[in-house]
Amino acid sequence: MKNRTLAGFNEVANSEPSKEIKENNQKMKETTSESHNNNAVDDLIENEKKKTILRGFVLDIDVVKAIDRISKGKGRGFKSEFVNTVLKQVLSDKGLL
Numbered sequence: 001m002k003n004r005t006l007a008g009f010n011e012v013a014n015s016e017p018s019k020e021i022k023e024n025n026q027k028m029k030e031t032t033s034e035s036h037n038n039n040a041v042d043d044l045i046e047n048e049k050k051k052t053i054l055r056g057f058v059l060d061i062d063v064v065k066a067i068d069r070i071s072k073g074k075g076r077g078f079k080s081e082f083v084n085t086v087l088k089q090v091l092s093d094k095g096l097l
Contacts, residue, residue, distance in 0.1 A: 052080070 059067075071078045091097035 052084075 067079055067082065071082060074082075088097060
């Protein structure tokens with residue numbers, strides 16, 4: 001009968017990940033980030049309610065017209081969700097969120 005043993009936690013936990021594992025982890029992070037950005041509008045469709053705070057901002061006329069055009073017929077709350085999603089994308093891309 002062969003004498004077999006399992007590696008202990010410290011043996012596994014203290015080992016350095018291979019270059020291939022590091023590269024795969026980086027690719028997964030990039031893919032997840034891209035996927036999140038590409039699906040931002042899709043996230044609006046899910047309509048998951050989150051805690052919010054009312055804030056007032058002054059916007060340029062061209063921005064307001066674009067938001068109005070995009071949100072036409074979308075229902076109550078769409079503008080807030082849209083603006084929130086756009087701001088989250090920009091802040092995330094800049095590393096601020």
